Amino acid sequence: DVKVTQSSRYLVKRTGEKVFLECVQDMDHENMFWYRQDPGLGLRLIYFSYDVKMKEKGDIPEGYSVSREKKERFSLILESASTNQTSMYLCASSFENQETQYFGPGTRLLVL
């Protein structure tokens, strides 16, 4: 069964803190993605990776960075959290030659 896990379901951080969101998949997928979901805006792609140590910017990369040191793990980093980064963060993964992405349960981040 497909499994994508995210390190936290809910997170509260203060402005200026460094925040790490972890995502792990056990399906041996090559591609991994980070999205944020906001009301009325749908899912917006932040960063994605199609191989270990590879990364590409999505549509809204500003204020974020990522790390992929192992195939199964993709981390999203907020270098200095701001209130406008309060959102639901969703991780997804897929095989390199398939469009279907499988999502984790999401992390709801509140930045105060």
Add this chain to the structure above:
Amino acid sequence: DQQVKQNSPSLSVQEGRISILNCDYTNSMFDYFLWYKKYPAEGPTFLISISSIKDKNEDGRFTVFLNKSAKHLSLHIVPSQPGDSAVYFCAASDEGGGGSNYKLTFGKGTLLTVNP
């Protein structure tokens, strides 16, 4: 520039009736389309997909129709059930070359409510 549009933010139907969710796209390079379903506080789950070489794909109560000339697709749910109440996202993929293969572009979603 919104390349995938779901113009109805919400839709309400009676249990047992048909639900029709619509999606329009502007990028003619899109050639694979997917529908995802999302419950509150959960991640989206894949529902059904269609390739641009087809105009219809069916899976149980769910059917997706694609009209390439109109750049329009729709998801039909028959019969609708209260458990179908969720946000539905339309997504599209451009199988172009390079490292961006299989990146999905999502619409903003439609909240479907199925009333008992």
